[in-house]
Amino acid sequence: MGRITIQKTAIEKVFRQHERPLGIDEVLKYGRKLVASLNQATVYRNLKTLIDDGWLKRISHPILGSLYERTGKGHHHHFYCRGCNRTFDISGCALKEEHTAPDGFIVEDHELFLFGVCPSCVEKTT
Amino acid sequence: MGRITIQKTAIEKVFRQHERPLGIDEVLKYGRKLVASLNQATVYRNLKTLIDDGWLKRISHPILGSLYERTGKGHHHHFYCRGCNRTFDISGCALKEEHTAPDGFIVEDHELFLFGVCPSCVEKTT
DNA sequence: GTGTATGCAAAGCTTTTGCATAGGT
DNA sequence: ACCTATGCAAAAGCTTTGCATACAC
Numbered sequence: 698m699g700r701i702t703i704q705k706t707a708i709e710k711v712f713r714q715h716e717r718p719l720g721i722d723e724v725l726k727y728g729r730k731l732v733a734s735l736n737q738a739t740v741y742r743n744l745k746t747l748i749d750d751g752w753l754k755r756i757s758h759p760i761l762g763s764l765y766e767r768t769g770k771g772h773h774h775h776f777y778c779r780g781c782n783r784t785f786d787i788s789g790c791a792l793k794e795e796h797t798a799p800d801g802f803i804v805e806d807h808e809l810f811l812f813g814v815c816p817s818c819v820e821k822t823t
Numbered sequence: 824m825g826r827i828t829i830q831k832t833a834i835e836k837v838f839r840q841h842e843r844p845l846g847i848d849e850v851l852k853y854g855r856k857l858v859a860s861l862n863q864a865t866v867y868r869n870l871k872t873l874i875d876d877g878w879l880k881r882i883s884h885p886i887l888g889s890l891y892e893r894t895g896k897g898h899h900h901h902f903y904c905r906g907c908n909r910t911f912d913i914s915g916c917a918l919k920e921e922h923t924a925p926d927g928f929i930v931e932d933h934e935l936f937l938f939g940v941c942p943s944c945v946e947k948t949t
Numbered sequence: 950g951t952g953t954a955t956g957c958a959a960a961g962c963t964t965t966t967g968c969a970t971a972g973g974t
Numbered sequence: 975a976c977c978t979a980t981g982c983a984a985a986a987g988c989t990t991t992g993c994a995t996a997c998a999c
Contacts, residue, residue: 699978700972700973700974700977700978700979701973701974702972702973702978702979702980703972703973704979704980705979721963721964734980734981735980735981736980736981736982737964737981738964738965738966738980738981738982738983739979739980739981741963741964741965742965742979742980743979746979755885756885757883757884757885757886758883759881759882759883759934760883762963763963763964776924776928776930779931785928787923787924787925787928791918791919791923791924792917792918792919792935793917793918793919797913797917797937798902798913798917798937798939799913801941801942801945802902802911802913802937802939802940802941802942803939803940803945804902804937804938804939805905805938805939805940806937806938806939807935807936807937807938808885808935808936808938809918809933809934809935809936810933810934810935811923811924811928811930811932811933812930812931812932812933812934813924813928813929813930813931813932814928814929814931815927815928816926816927816928819927819929825953826952826953826954826997826998826999827998827999828953828954828955828997828998829997829998830954830955831954847988847989860955860956861955861956862955862956862957863956863989864955864956864957864958864989864990864991865954865955865956867988867989867990868954868955868990869954888988889988889989
């Protein structure tokens, strides 16, 4: 089980080349530069496999839909710029250690999305 | 512009009766108890209108997809229980005031999703 | 009466799946 | 040679849209 195909290798390479959350369309676009015949269904199937392997993580972007990013980059959050529509990784954690949820709730994980304007878009506005 | 139809009234009522984030299927199900003929397209159109009016807010649930909830409940976050699949409102904000994003980034809003096990599901497990 | 919102059905998206075959082992 | 992963196309969700008609005003 688990063959090393040129398609899967290409998809992994795409994520290594672009260290930011990618949408399916982007994975397909960049992947086709490496394997011209790359099919959409193959991308979906490999993304699922890579998630099961723990190599990728799916994040649900409130506006852009499904995005995928590599695991093992350390805990971080995401910032979405409404100016340029890009999604940035924000390293570190801005959560208070305690009082995240009422007593009795066991918090195992969390996902934080920040919205606003990124530095380069702030410049353009001013 | 902006007619008060029995459908729109019913949809608003559904959200007042269930003070938690609802999916389209739930809005449709509960709405049909009030207006039997209620159509899916009507629900979608009214949800959009209510969002534009600032009466509703769409939240993007990482697992369940689109959920909708009333605005004006004060700032809060969401907790998703993997035991019972329910989404809870967690009042207050668990974010540190500073250091949410690097210098230069302007944070205007944020959305936090917590994952784990809710009190009643913890009991069942123990 | 006028014109907007509804219901229905069709069309757009995104994602999944069935099936023959290419290709990794 | 075997059998999994691919490519293609069809299908299955979810959401939007066109159009005639009902109904809010």
